[in-house]
Structures are given as structure tokens and as C-alpha cells.
Amino acid sequence: MRITIELEPADLDLLATALEASRRTAAHSDEVDIIDGAKHALDGLCAGSVPSYIRKRLVHVQRLIVMLEDEAWALPAPEREEVLATLAYFSDPEDLIADDIQIIGLLDDAIVLELLVRRMRHVLSAYDRFCAARRLLLADAGDRIDAARRLAAQRVRLQARMRRPAAAPA
Numbered sequence: 001m002r003i004t005i006e007l008e009p010a011d012l013d014l015l016a017t018a019l020e021a022s023r024r025t026a027a028h029s030d031e032v033d034i035i036d037g038a039k040h041a042l043d044g045l046c047a048g049s050v051p052s053y054i055r056k057r058l059v060h061v062q063r064l065i066v067m068l069e070d071e072a073w074a075l076p077a078p079e080r081e082e083v084l085a086t087l088a089y090f091s092d093p094e095d096l097i098a099d100d101i102q103i104i105g106l107l108d109d110a111i112v113l114e115l116l117v118r119r120m121r122h123v124l125s126a127y128d129r130f131c132a133a134r135r136l137l138l139a140d141a142g143d144r145i146d147a148a149r150r151l152a153a154q155r156v157r158l159q160a161r162m163r164r165p166a167a168a169p170a
Contacts, residue, residue: 007111015112018096022089026081034084035065037091041099051103057110060117061090067127072134072151076159079123086116126162130155 007015026034042061050058064083067075075083089112093099096108117124133154137147 005111012115014096015108015115018108019085019089019112022092022095023081023085025092026084026088029088031068031080031084034088034091035068038065038087041091041093045106050106054106054110057113057117060113061087063124064116067124070127073127073130073155075123075127079120079162082116082120086112123162126158130158 038061042058045058064087067073068080068083068087089095090109097105099105099109130151134151137151140147
């Protein structure tokens with residue numbers, strides 16, 4: 001069965017207000033603690049008991065964590081703060097819908113994740129291209145210092161372009 005949820009501006013405002021509270025929490029928390037909280041929340045979920053429409057979005061949590069922890073990528077502060085706020089929201093078991101409510105407990109988390117992924121698709125796309133470039137450069141058995149320089153240059157280009165989402169792909 002397919003159910004479509006249409007969010008009205010008032011619904012988005014409610015989610016934005018809840019996310020703003022998470023943003024304030026994240027601003028006063030250690031980044032490592034937020035990431036650990038998100039990992040802990042993921043680990044605490046029994047994959048078999050999570051509805052598939054939620055499970056499909058939980059992959060985004062893992063992807064966001066990997067991107068934040070990737071020192072070579074060094075996600076810039078504005079985007080980093082937005083991801084951390086979303087992970088703080090995800091980690092909070094008492095957000096808009098308490099996470100322990102069967103079937104719908106993680107629905108708000110899934111919606112917030114989906115909204116972030118849509119809003120940051122250009123950032124995630126740039127990160128994917130960076131990872132692909134890194135794989136190619138590391139596969140080349142040439143000069144590692146030159147490869148590191150080329151990768152750093154690629155990161156700078158991709159991060160500049162991700163700030164201009166309408167720009168042509170790299």
C-alpha cells in the first residue's frame with residue numbers, strides 16, 4: 001500500500017521549530033557526542049521492527065555520519081551545523097513523535113531526514129563525487145603527495161560548486 005503525505009506550510013513550520021530546538025542543542029553540544037548519539041540511536045533500532053518506509057531513510061543517517069567523520073572532505077561549517085542539528089533531532093527519543101510509539105514513532109525523524117537530504121542534495125552529490133575522485137587517485141600507484149594535492153584541489157572545487165547548486169556538475 002502506498003500512502004502519500006502532503007505537508008502544508010504550517011506542518012513544515014512545526015518541523016522547522018522542532019529542528020531549531022535541535023539546532024540550539026547541537027550548538028551547545030560536542031560534535032562527537034551528537035555523532036555518538038546518532039550511532040547509538042541507530043544501534044538501538046531493531047531493523048526487523050522498523051517499518052520499511054523508515055528503514056529506507058535510516059540509510060541517510062549512516063551516510064551523514066560518514067560524511068561528517070571524513071576528515072579529508074572537511075564539510076564546511078554551515079552545512080556541518082545543519083547535518084548536526086538533524087542528527088541531534090534523530091537522536092532525541094522524545095521529539096515531535098516519541099520514538100517508542102510503534103509504527104509511527106520514527107515518522108517525524110524520517111520526514112526531517114528526507115527534508116534535509118532534499119535540501120542538501122547538492123552537498124551529498126559533491127561528497128559522492130569527492131569519494132569517487134579519491135578512489136581513482138588512491139588506485140593510481142603514482143606519487144602520493146601529488147595525489148593528495150590533486151584531491152585537495154578537487155575538494156575545493158566541489159565545495160565551491162556545492163554552494164552554487166544550480167552550477168553544472170563537475
